[in-house]
Amino acid sequence: MITLHDLAGADPDLRFSPYCWRTKFALAHKGLPVETVPWRFTDVDAIAFSGQGRVPVIQDNGKVVSDSWAIAEYLEDTANGPSLFGGSGGRAHARFINAWTDSVMVPGIATLIVRDLLDVVAEKDKPYFRQSREARFGRTLEEVQAGREQRVEAFRMALTPVRLALRAAPWLGGAEPSYADHIVAGTLMWARCTSAFPVIDPEGPIAAWLGRVLDLYGRLGRAAKTV
Numbered sequence: 001m002i003t004l005h006d007l008a009g010a011d012p013d014l015r016f017s018p019y020c021w022r023t024k025f026a027l028a029h030k031g032l033p034v035e036t037v038p039w040r041f042t043d044v045d046a047i048a049f050s051g052q053g054r055v056p057v058i059q060d061n062g063k064v065v066s067d068s069w070a071i072a073e074y075l076e077d078t079a080n081g082p083s084l085f086g087g088s089g090g091r092a093h094a095r096f097i098n099a100w101t102d103s104v105m106v107p108g109i110a111t112l113i114v115r116d117l118l119d120v121v122a123e124k125d126k127p128y129f130r131q132s133r134e135a136r137f138g139r140t141l142e143e144v145q146a147g148r149e150q151r152v153e154a155f156r157m158a159l160t161p162v163r164l165a166l167r168a169a170p171w172l173g174g175a176e177p178s179y180a181d182h183i184v185a186g187t188l189m190w191a192r193c194t195s196a197f198p199v200i201d202p203e204g205p206i207a208a209w210l211g212r213v214l215d216l217y218g219r220l221g222r223a224a225k226t227v
């Protein structure tokens with residue numbers, strides 16, 4: 001069985017990494033069972049075998065793969081089951097979605113929930129989390145998150161490409177869900193699991209689509225623990 005090192009909070013059942021969620025959706029899409037190992041930011045030694053310091057990391061019969069995009073490609077190229085990309089054009093399309101999500105959605109969501117994240121991370125992770133993120137932003141976590149009620153509209157506007165794509169098809173993958181859906185939905189799982197703040201419009205088309213993604217794979221996303 002595949003093993004996944006999966007970011008957990010103080011509550012070991014709270015699994016909130018936007019990148020690990022992409023991998024969990026991809027594994028479920030392929031129909032692959034997975035054993036998850038809760039991992040905390042300061043558990044550096046626990047994933048040293050992967051030669052880097054971030055999760056997700058999977059182990060599959062001795063093969064170690066880290067980075068959610070590399071894992072998706074590995075699963076597509078080695079595992080049976082429904083395609084994640086739907087061919088080389090779909091792989092290129094998903095690569096763009098991955099780049100857009102990492103450069104627009106992840107930083108945007110971070111400024112809306114980063115102080116809430118501090119409340120859910122493990123006690124032993126809190127000093128590292130605060131120091132590393134404050135160094136990244138050049139401000140305190142409280143300053144970064146302040147004014148989110150006024151700023152959220154600009155973030156929601158930045159999601160216009162997702163809304164327009166979902167006008168033409170039920171999934172970002174088109175007629176069927178693909179890894180493109182896993183990337184964006186996995187990233188929204190980050191906020192869903194850790195914060196009561198509504199980063200997306202709860203009444204809008206993205207929320208309706210996210211609801212459909214949450215119900216896939218035996219309601220995998222729906223069953224996830226939230227704060």
Ligand SMILES: N[C@@H](CCC(=O)N[C@@H](CS)C(=O)NCC(=O)O)C(=O)O
Binds near residue numbers: 018020132
């Ligand atoms: N490009 C990587 C990013 C992975 C990543 O940043 N993971 C975060 C958890 S959400 C992490 O492990 N951070 C470790 C740290 O901040 O020390 C991917 O797609 O998997």
